[in-house]
Amino acid sequence: MSCNGNSNHEHPPLPEWNSLNYPELPPMPWFGLDIGGSLAKLVYFEPTDNTESEETEVETLKNIRKYLKNNRSYGDTGHRDVHLQMDSVLIGGRKGSLHFIRFPTSEMALFIELAKSKGMATLASTVCATGGGAYKFEKQFFKELHMRLHKFDELESLIRGIEFMEANSPTECYYLENPKSDTAEKICYDFSDPYPFMVVNIGSGVSILKVTAPGEFTRVSGTRCDCNYLADLGGGTFLGLCCLLTGCASFEEALELASQGDSTKVDKLVKDIYGGGYEKFNLDGNLVAASFGQMISTDRRAKVKREDLARATLVTITNNIASIARMCALNEKISRVVFLGNFLRSNMISQKLLSYGMEYWSKGALRALFLEHEGYFGCVGCLLELITQREDYILQENLKNNLLNGAATVNGTTPPPPTEVSGTPNPPEMRNGSS
Ligand SMILES: Nc1ncnc2c1ncn2[C@@H]1O[C@H](COP(=O)(O)OP(=O)(O)OP(=O)(O)O)[C@@H](O)[C@H]1O
Numbered sequence: 142m143s144c145n146g147n148s149n150h151e152h153p154p155l156p157e158w159n160s161l162n163y164p165e166l167p168p169m170p171w172f173g174l175d176i177g178g179s180l181a182k183l184v185y186f187e188p189t190d191n192t193e194s195e196e197t198e199v200e201t202l203k204n205i206r207k208y209l210k211n212n213r214s215y216g217d218t219g220h221r222d223v224h225l226q227m228d229s230v231l232i233g234g235r236k237g238s239l240h241f242i243r244f245p246t247s248e249m250a251l252f253i254e255l256a257k258s259k260g261m262a263t264l265a266s267t268v269c270a271t272g273g274g275a276y277k278f279e280k281q282f283f284k285e286l287h288m289r290l291h292k293f294d295e296l297e298s299l300i301r302g303i304e305f306m307e308a309n310s311p312t313e314c315y316y317l318e319n320p321k322s323d324t325a326e327k328i329c330y331d332f333s334d335p336y337p338f339m340v341v342n343i344g345s346g347v348s349i350l351k352v353t354a355p356g357e358f359t360r361v362s363g364t365r366c367d368c369n370y371l372a373d374l375g376g377g378t379f380l381g382l383c384c385l386l387t388g389c390a391s392f393e394e395a396l397e398l399a400s401q402g403d404s405t406k407v408d409k410l411v412k413d414i415y416g417g418g419y420e421k422f423n424l425d426g427n428l429v430a431a432s433f434g435q436m437i438s439t440d441r442r443a444k445v446k447r448e449d450l451a452r453a454t455l456v457t458i459t460n461n462i463a464s465i466a467r468m469c470a471l472n473e474k475i476s477r478v479v480f481l482g483n484f485l486r487s488n489m490i491s492q493k494l495l496s497y498g499m500e501y502w503s504k505g506a507l508r509a510l511f512l513e514h515e516g517y518f519g520c521v522g523c524l525l526e527l528i529t530q531r532e533d534y535i536l537q538e539n540l541k542n543n544l545l546n547g548a549a550t551v552n553g554t555t556p557p558p559p560t561e562v563s564g565t566p567n568p569p570e571m572r573n574g575s576s
């Protein structure tokens with residue numbers, strides 16, 4: 142089958158979607174999809190300001206809305222994060238709620254099957270998608286659902302999503318007070334004047350970005366890069382190693398084990414080597430000298446518990462990410478570092494370590510910040526791109542009409558769509574964010 146809709150399937154081929162021939166708001170349902178290396182994240186915009194004509198929306202649309210809203214789980218592995226739902230959100234002049242759903246990328250075939258069974262293939266909808274999977278699964282989406290993925294860059298989408306959520310959710314950003322104590326407390330952080338800031342997105346791998354103005358950013362580094370901060374570590378490393386070392390089967394299980402473990406049974410500390418601190422160079426005895434350093438001993442290996450191994454893995458990965466983030470921030474002279482990505486989902490151990498690590502090693506110069514919607518910014522940004530593209534189109538057309546007609550303004554009017562539908566949709570130009 143070709144990807145231009147010319148094959149002999151039972152549904153009529155869909156027209157090429159291109160914002161430049163689509164001046165009206167895109168038809169519902171509105172989704173943003175971020176298909177990452179580990180998790181696929183879906184945001185669904187449910188309009189709550191429906192007009193009378195929309196109340197008689199097509200049956201399929203109604204069913205999809207009902208199915209998504211009335212469930213918290215989809216199949217065996219899809220979950221809606223109900224606690225993150227946002228109501229009364231304005232997007233493209235429409236008011237509605239944002240629903241946040243995730244499922245493992247490894248289950249993409251099942252997800253597509255589920256979407257098919259709910260009638261998605263009969264809706265002439267375009268889904269905005271980002272993340273590596275938007276490329277990897279593009280053909281499958283078209284083949285199974287006759288759905289064209291409108292692809293957006295993942296890091297651009299991420300930054301757009303952060304900016305939108307911050308502006309729409311006053312309690313989005315927080316930091317931890319007393320991160321080392323048991324009573325560490327989440328404190329709301331006013332992030333309304335955020336620039337410049339650094340983003341450390343901990344997904345399967347890690348991307349580190351410097352954001353200098355709205356929509357302006359550069360990718361400073363990953364955990365693997367050509368600027369000496371080479372580590373190749375991320376959330377995928379944690380889960381992979383943990384599965385290997387403990388036999389655990391999920392992120393949730395890995396975190397549960399880690400919460401009951403003691404990493405000092407696994408790591409070699411400065412005091413294990415010095416009997417105390419290394420005073421001359423101000424190294425506290427409790428600092429880790431060598432992660433997993435105790436595991437060279439047969440005796441220690443015989444005694445170590447799964448919980449300890451899980452904890453040590455979590456601590457090792459988190460501390461390495463903190464260290465790389467700190468070096469990048471100091472290098473770029475940026476004091477606010479926003480950590481996000483699903484590695485931090487329900488993961489207070491890492492949030493505390495990152496907070497403490499940033500503060501301790503920078504002697505208070507750096508602050509670790511966190512965002513409530515952890516791993517969902519990419520899919521939100523992706524959904525927003527669709528609307529912006531349309532608004533850009535209207536602005537451009539208005540300008541063109543003004544020039545052609547010599548009219549002063551034609552504000553507020555939506556120009557008619559061009560009659561011809563042509564060409565393959567172009568990916569949006571990278572406005573910024575070169576790697
Ligand atoms: N239910 C889960 N299943 C798998 N991993 C999870 C889960 N919840 C949290 N995680 C953690 O989150 C990480 C994935 O985070 P995220 O969804 O932000 O990245 P991604 O988009 O999949 O990856 P990338 O951006 O690198 O392609 C995993 O590697 C794991 O450490």
Ligand SMILES: CC(C)(CO)[C@@H](O)C(=O)NCCC(=O)O
Nearest residue numbers: 345346347348362363364365366
């Ligand atoms: C490859 C991506 C961008 C996919 O989201 C991410 O996993 C990542 O930034 N990984 C780290 C790559 C690096 O170390 O530069």
